[in-house]
Amino acid sequence: MADIGQLIRDAPPVARTLAGATVLISFSSLVLRILDPMHFVYIPEVVFSIRGLHGISGLQVWRLVTSFLLTGPGLSVLMDPFFLFKYASDCERMKLSRKGDFTVFLVFVGSIILLLNTFIVHGMTFCSPLILALAYYWSSFSPPGTRVNFFIAQFPVKFLPWIMLLMTLVQGGNVFLDLTGIVASHAYIFLTEIWPEHGGGSNWLQAPADVVEGWYEKAERAMATPAPPPPRVAPRVAPRAAAAGGSVGVGAAPGATGSSFFGGSSGWSHRGQGHKLGG
Template sequence: MAPRNSPPSAILPKTTPRKIMSDFATFLSQAPPVSRVFAGLTFSLSLSAHVLRLRAVHPYYLTWYAPMVFNTTRPEIWRIVTSFMISRPGMSVILTPFFLYKYCSDCETTKFLRSGDLLVFVLFCGFVILLLNTFILQGMLLCSAMTTALAYYWTALEDRNRSVNFFIVHFPVKYLPWVMIFVTLVAEDVGSALVEGTGIIAAHLYLFLTNIWPRVAGGRHVIHTPQWIHGLFEERGDSAAGGIRAGASPSVAATGPAGGAGATGRSMFAPSGTWTHRGQGHRLGS
């Protein structure tokens, strides 16, 4: 117990702005590269558009609208990217980048062997989400759909007996993507929930092409990560064969060479057995 006449500084630790910035810089340096850039840009664009209300980044110029993208006079190509980096207004400005970083970083550090594999997953899912929302749903804000795709992939490789908390609700991990869509249905509308559901379709199609089709049906692996994409994230001297980051879990490293699965995270699945509801997600040795 501190003496009665001791100054407050002797009781409470000092928290200076310099220390806060130092801690934040340490967090950024240790965060996975794809997750850091993706979530950081999403937060910056959403904050600038909805809170700061900067005219140059008005949501009208950032959302997905196919006629403006494929306009032969003045094509707005940037919408292909920014439509995945702009949230809804209100609390979504904070919550969307938070959940995006959470599931993206979990996938990058524990579900994929290398950061380049996650980037290919994001590009593939983004392409499918764009197709579905161009020809079927006409969705314009696609960040929530990508977040759901990452959550779906993460839950597909988790232990099916594990439980998670979403706000104050406790339930089995396999229901997480569906709970996210239900929350959107209650808080927003049916259209927003359907747009978010396109992320599940995209992620499951990736799982089908990288696991179900090659492992169960004996088909060929059709999704591969080009070496130049791996080169974007690896330091000189990193092994191209192993490519295991320091932050990856031991289970990921242990399963890397198994089955010649390549570099798309396919070796995280058990090499045999039947497919039951998006995979069992058992790690080697469990």
């Protein structure tokens, strides 16, 4: 358990958050069944329409995010978060080391997956295509001679996303749904690497990545700055009562009880001598 805790603490922050949210939503919905998974899937008519669909209220924009955090049932509840954590961590450590770059990668890839599924594939959950997108990107920058183990087989790293796509086909999954992740990841590689290096264009995603990185740095500085100490308040000096004459020591607070009623400079001491009524 200590090793698992250390592994989680050492994981890159964005990958750790992404995998943790996937475990939380998927386990609560598909295993414990304390949440309805239909509240998290992607339904365009519910997300973008004010009227909603079949009694479901509209403008449920959180589905744009939660549809990527819901795995399939059965063994996928364990395996999908594992692969998501592995490839997201590798990408964030090796290539997308700035949190701003990795965040923009996720937003861009997720947007392409949503776009393709809105008009072509019509999928409802996108954890699997997101894993394929991360695996495709990771395999693209790995050294050419690298070999990876996938279950009991070993093969060159460039074949990794296609082997995973084949596994989806063997298990009876939606191959076209997973293929949207590969298309989205390739589009990111084209805009950030192929087009700037070989087409003479600009990396249009660099500017938003720099802006997001600045947000992260600002938030980290705010959290690291210690709070200013509270202002010191000078202790209030209590009046010292006189031993015999009832006088108050120097510095006594004016109007204090000892000063007013027991021989101070004001109060009853200047009211004159008392006389008995009728005397």
